[in-house]
Amino acid sequence: MTPPATHTRIVLARRPRGVPEEDDFRAEKTAIPAPGPGEVLVRTVHLSLDPYVRGTLTGRDLGHAPVAPGDLVPGRAVAQVVDTGAWVLAETGWQEYAAVPASSLRPVEVPPGVPRTAALGALGMPGLTAYAAVTRLLRPEPGDTVVVSAAAGAVGGTAGQLAALAGARTVAIAGGPDKCRVAVERLGYAAAVDRHAPDWTEALADACPDGVDGYLHMAGGAVLEGVLDRLAPGGRVVLCGLPDHANETGHTVLPAGAVMRARATVHGLVVYDHQDLAPRFAERVGRLVAEGRLRLLEDAHEGLTSAPAAFRRLMTGANVGKSIVHVAPEPAPRRRRRP
């Protein structure tokens, strides 16, 4: 595998205001980065798009450095080490090749038959987020009603399935009838509520006749208030994503009266706090995926330059499944290339 002399990278053109526009980014043709001491060159194959990236663009993310105009946009990818061909998870950023510290690489570990992109979704950070939310904070018991917003997204799609496997009746909240249909037909939610519908709170009440025992929040503030009104006594609420904050379009608030009325518990979830769950998560969810008991769903885009539009799609909640940009094709199996 000999890399070309130049490649494409995507940098921040200007700080986004509100929901990111495609013009907030700019593709550049540059020399391939030269690995420094302790670094290796990797080729980006599958780039993960994640909501946390929005925060880095205005310096608001908890776990990552702020990104200034002209800087490479950060991102994690399934990549291949150029020298060895080894498959790794790497913080490549939005570029075709990256020089990264060898010590930062982790092997891509997916069960046989499972696509490597699962390591960015159900078997990656979004999956661990869902696993921590469900097993540690929502703790559904059989018969509980668990509501998941952004239900067809990377975290929500996994969380809904995990809650259902734990015996909960799961109700999806998603934007638009298409995503609601996907939620029920492909992700196994018992019911789905379209948050764009004017009567969505009534639909939620119909779907949750005994109230909401657990709620995973990754949507706008209006959704949070609507669900809190339906909270059952002792209900658990996990705040996992605040798109209003990420997009700087508003400030989500929780009505304290609803928390009191339900004697609820509200948790703020940041996945980095739950790394201790990673080994058990990898083993259990890996098996569920391999056995076909937990379905993968991807919002796939072709070519690095599709990343800005795909990211806008993600940040408006238009994606269905885990957002992935296929930056390079996976190489064909060796025995077919060398017959």
Place this chain on the structure above:
Amino acid sequence: MTPPATHTRIVLARRPRGVPEEDDFRAEKTAIPAPGPGEVLVRTVHLSLDPYVRGTLTGRDLGHAPVAPGDLVPGRAVAQVVDTGAWVLAETGWQEYAAVPASSLRPVEVPPGVPRTAALGALGMPGLTAYAAVTRLLRPEPGDTVVVSAAAGAVGGTAGQLAALAGARTVAIAGGPDKCRVAVERLGYAAAVDRHAPDWTEALADACPDGVDGYLHMAGGAVLEGVLDRLAPGGRVVLCGLPDHANETGHTVLPAGAVMRARATVHGLVVYDHQDLAPRFAERVGRLVAEGRLRLLEDAHEGLTSAPAAFRRLMTGANVGKSIVHVAPEPAPRRRRRP
């Protein structure tokens, strides 16, 4: 003990708007209630004033029936059974004599040397509330910083002392310099912040250099927002009282961003959910009070007709300590009456 033919009772004159006024109540002279089947006549000696009563006056309390104009104002008291002289806890309402179901009475159990009024405060519902908040939800560890609002009130005064006994550094938030002084000098808080001072959030930051690990909220919404801005990672917040809601003067909201930033846990506490703690609470806190390791503080008022003004004082947060109306004198010890 022979009761008179008539007595005084206080009824709701009109539904309060906002903070209750004295004119929202009316004293009436009426015949002493006649006990029905299964009921006994009790004499109210010490009447407890509690914030939950405000909710009953506009039908918003979780655990009590709504009160209409003309109805007796509800309340719990240390009372004496007229026939036997036995000391009991009874739901007398705001009146000098009450006919109550015998099955509803509980004996007043306070350790030797402890005043019976403690059964309405530190050894009663407010004390159990504080005990549940501290031991079950805030769970302070030695070195934690625990902030208590309404810190010199019935719940706050006990909670602050319990958190300090658990090894926490405790910081009071109270209204005005007098209550702040009481909080430090009599209730043992390490520091106190006057929420009426314009720079109170800076004073809070100074008092909590390592952030707030636990917060017991019983104040206005502005206090909640100010404390949440100082929350340490993993902080626990207990919503225990919402005076804005009780007084119908506003709607308290929690900024979701602050909950996320601190990866906090927020609990809505209603004491009725924690009755299982009552035996352990009675044993442990009873001993602490008897040993003088937990101090009692009372905001005492003389005579039933002082109740409306005292209640207004409570609902504006002007009380220092547990609000009690001494409706009747305690009888002198028997051996002094019959020498």
